[in-house]
Amino acid sequence: MGRHSCCYKQKLRKGLWSPEEDEKLLNYITKHGHGCWSSVPKLAGLQRCGKSCRLRWINYLRPDLKRGPFSQQEENLIIELHAVLGNRWSQIAAQLPGRTDNEIKNLWNSCIKKKLRQRGIDPNTHKPISAETEQNDHSKEISQLSPTNYKSNEQQKASVGSNELNLVEAVANSKQPENHRYPVEVSSSSQVISNRNSTQEFFIDRAACSSHEGSTTTNCRPSDFVGYFSFQHHHQSNFGSSSDTMGLNAVNPNPTFSFLNQNSRSNSDPQMVSEFSTSMSTPPTLLPSMSSGSLFGTRVKPSISLPSDNSSTVSWDQSSAGYSNNGGFDSTAAAFSWGLMPEVPVKSDDVEEINKWSEYLHSPFLMGANTMQNINQSSPYNSTEIKPETQYFMTNNGSSSTSAATTSWPHHHQQASNLQASSEMYTKDLQRLAVAFGQTL
DNA sequence: AAGCCGTCCAACCGCCATCGG
DNA sequence: TCCGATGGCGGTTGGACGGCT
Numbered sequence: 001m002g003r004h005s006c007c008y009k010q011k012l013r014k015g016l017w018s019p020e021e022d023e024k025l026l027n028y029i030t031k032h033g034h035g036c037w038s039s040v041p042k043l044a045g046l047q048r049c050g051k052s053c054r055l056r057w058i059n060y061l062r063p064d065l066k067r068g069p070f071s072q073q074e075e076n077l078i079i080e081l082h083a084v085l086g087n088r089w090s091q092i093a094a095q096l097p098g099r100t101d102n103e104i105k106n107l108w109n110s111c112i113k114k115k116l117r118q119r120g121i122d123p124n125t126h127k128p129i130s131a132e133t134e135q136n137d138h139s140k141e142i143s144q145l146s147p148t149n150y151k152s153n154e155q156q157k158a159s160v161g162s163n164e165l166n167l168v169e170a171v172a173n174s175k176q177p178e179n180h181r182y183p184v185e186v187s188s189s190s191q192v193i194s195n196r197n198s199t200q201e202f203f204i205d206r207a208a209c210s211s212h213e214g215s216t217t218t219n220c221r222p223s224d225f226v227g228y229f230s231f232q233h234h235h236q237s238n239f240g241s242s243s244d245t246m247g248l249n250a251v252n253p254n255p256t257f258s259f260l261n262q263n264s265r266s267n268s269d270p271q272m273v274s275e276f277s278t279s280m281s282t283p284p285t286l287l288p289s290m291s292s293g294s295l296f297g298t299r300v301k302p303s304i305s306l307p308s309d310n311s312s313t314v315s316w317d318q319s320s321a322g323y324s325n326n327g328g329f330d331s332t333a334a335a336f337s338w339g340l341m342p343e344v345p346v347k348s349d350d351v352e353e354i355n356k357w358s359e360y361l362h363s364p365f366l367m368g369a370n371t372m373q374n375i376n377q378s379s380p381y382n383s384t385e386i387k388p389e390t391q392y393f394m395t396n397n398g399s400s401s402t403s404a405a406t407t408s409w410p411h412h413h414q415q416a417s418n419l420q421a422s423s424e425m426y427t428k429d430l431q432r433l434a435v436a437f438g439q440t441l
Numbered sequence: 442a443a444g445c446c447g448t449c450c451a452a453c454c455g456c457c458a459t460c461g462g
Numbered sequence: 463t464c465c466g467a468t469g470g471c472g473g474t475t476g477g478a479c480g481g482c483t
Contacts, residue, residue: 016451016477038468054469055452090471105472106450 013047017056021046025053026061059100066098070107078104079112083126 013021028044034057037050046053059065070078074096081092089101089108096104113123120129 014453036468050468051470052452058470059451087472101471102451109473110449 012049012052014052017060021048022056022061025056029057029061059102064098065100070099074099075107075112075115078108079116079126082108082112082123 017025024044024046025040028040032043034040034054037054040046040050040053041048044053048056077096078092081095085091087105089105093099093101093104108123116123116126117129121127122129
């Protein structure tokens, strides 16, 4: 069990790939697509197992991969997604075009973990290390609790005012085996995140809480999470002056796929579009990718670029599935990559789900969430190490841009953000919901 | 110069989910 | 329904490399 039959065959090479092997694999897939991976090595003339070929393709040869170091924005996004998704690297990677799960995993283990610890944040819990011991103890307790006796312990926790734990627990809970999950209360409100799809429902819960924010005081203040989860910061920005964006704002702005692809493995759909935004203290950098009316209709294919600390400007031209790193990537080569992968058909159930969420997005309570802008606390991730970006580029968002011409982003973003601030308000919240839904169902 | 150590990252391994016969 | 094949994911390993002593 575990090993594929092909791996038992003799004479299969292991270890690092030679340039010749790379060329063989690349040529084969370019011409024929991968099809059944187990047959690829044979047809491509490689002494490798199909699994190895697949891995090599996905992690290295795939033409739409980004090269080079991660930008600060990408790191921030990874941190935030990790706070929600945990070690679901593939799902995190789905929100970072051109990055592989392996790459992100390596970055996390080698770099981000260290950085977070240096900032006094436990990378596992995303909580301040000072509370780590308590949290760990609590987690141990939770692990030994049955669903029936969890409540009392939860109340004990509430007595020490650790509402912030809820999301952590909700997320962690979602990873538990079905029979080990327990209900999680959000704050002291009566709204309960069930033991299933807790992350998803947490977001629903948050939305519901937001709806109350403008009128009455609730115990489910989004600010309960401020200081522990920086996406809270985004929340306020969503409804606020659009003065800062970061992190989860950058998740898939085409939530159709996150919703539809309940199997997260489909998130690598070619149409998946991600936006990256700046660090928190910077002006908005996103062209609104869609209006609220187009959330589920038109697939918008924005192009982005990521200014990075090492000045490796990377532009992603989604419309051609091409990626250029300083103009390095040939979009024609990209065409075969994603083009091999069929789009996921939309099921009728999904359509219903979409309609439901479309209604949700247009519901009044979101409109009333503007008061969120008054909540202004910073993320623990927003340390002084996070440098504000000073310049942005965006490829022309033409229909099928192979030229990937670039224009200076600051010339446009101010006007664009004003024009579409309202749509962003919905869009970004939907993006987070989409993440929660798409990744946890 | 040589050895040690830490970091990075490509690749492997084991497991699980899904699919099709 | 069962079972083997396959795809995919996350954890782990080990080699390459650079810095330090």
